[in-house]
Amino acid sequence: MVSLPQGFPAGASVPDIVVELGEVFARAGHELSLVGGPVRDLFLGRSSPDLDFTTEATPDQITAAVEGWADAQWDIGRAFGTIGIRRGQHTLEVTTYRSEAYDAASRKPVVQFGESLEEDLLRRDFTVNAMALRLPSFELVDPHGGVRDLHAGVLRTPATAQESFSDDPLRMMRAARFAAQLGLRVAPEVREAMSDMADRLRIVSAERIQAELVKLICGADPRAGIDVMVETGLADIVLPEIPALKLTDDEHRRHKDVYQHSLQVMEQAAELETDADGPVPGPDFVLRFAALMHDVGKPKTRRFEPGGGVSFRHHDVVGAKLTRKRMQALKFDKESIRATSLLVELHMRFYGYGGQGWSDSAVRRYVTDAGDQLERLHRLTRSDVTTRNRKKANRLSHAYDDLEARISELQEKEELAKIRPHLNGEQIMQLLEIPPGPLVGRAYKFLLEHRMEHGPLEEAEAEHLLRQWAEDHL
Incomplete structure (x- = not known):
């Protein structure tokens, strides 16, 4: 040097x-x-x-x-x-x-x-x-x-902002990215030009926009970058699902709107990333982006209940579809799309079991459905707790501690990440003396469901179980 x-x-x-x-x-x-x-x-x-x-x-x-x-x-x-x-x-x-x-x-x-x-x-x-x-x-x-x-700490352009953004409209995305990466405040005249010219971003290729978005989300302060995008209208073109959240009230009125809640969840998820040797090394785009997008299904599923409440039933499933569609439009790779949309789809799964206790069957299904995204799902679920009610926050945290303990306990016994039916397809065909076809698939599914509900069996027990099932299905 x-x-x-x-x-x-x-x-x-x-x-x-x-x-x-x-x-x-x-x-x-x-x-x-x-x-x-x-x-x-x-x-x-x-x-x-x-x-x-x-x-x-x-x-x-x-x-x-x-x-x-x-x-x-x-x-x-x-x-x-x-x-x-x-x-x-x-x-x-x-x-x-x-x-x-x-x-x-x-x-x-x-x-x-x-x-x-x-x-x-x-x-x-x-x-x-x-x-x-x-x-x-x-x-x-x-x-x-x-x-x-x-x-x-201010971001300005050498020529006028209008000239700069006319030369290359992607620079408007870079302004938001530098707010996230470097903590720079976008100058008022630059913000004004971004608002006036946001629509020019449509001529830029999806691949170039995607690259800037990834850098923004992985920045030191992604919330600042998303705020710039939303306030200037860039998000209406790049991520229209995000500004739409500003119009959707949180069902518990805990936040100004679901938009602010989503930004907080993204920040909290980033705080739970690990170092390079951990299971989720930061900055992790998939985790952060899933946190940002986890509630994008709420605007389409909002319902006003007779008692004055608001519900968002199935917003997780709808949000996963919206996330997948948006990431495809931005030309993300298939693996990133799969992982992110899966996290969005599963982010409410924990709450379905929280008050019931975790049976072995529920733990197996949770781990199997999460697959290779389990560590990210742990962090996303914990990050989704933004209530100011300390007692409630502690209760949810302890409940998730219990779930992770149950996963570790069963993991030691059953290798949960490798759950398979008691018998494979070849064993099923040999035992039932049937050729390949739909019947083999139905038998396989039956054995997998039994494995989920009741845990592993010895091979002889599994064969007896399959014969009993075959009596009603052959």
């Missing part, structure tokens, strides 16, 4: 590879600057996972400059001016100065190469990302007051 000179925060440094690359470009007669997030993070005391550079050199000149120095190089997007470089363990990106904008009816930016670093910085999303470190001299270039805005 190379320490930075006076004028930078104490202890600020950059990897040796940054200086090496600057010297390579200087020898080739080209400018090079470290730019964007890595420079911003120097002032935040954060380590940046990416090293991004900008230069006046064209893509062909970039490849020529690093020839013989780089272990490998490739086009990340030559049309966008970006070349990827690998040197040892480092992967770097170098991009030609540029400006870009979206056509009003297009999802793809129109790219034009620029001629100066200042011009390149002007087209960047926010002032805190419009700073550069010239290499190898370490001269800070900050024409738009990025350091000032970082110290003030």
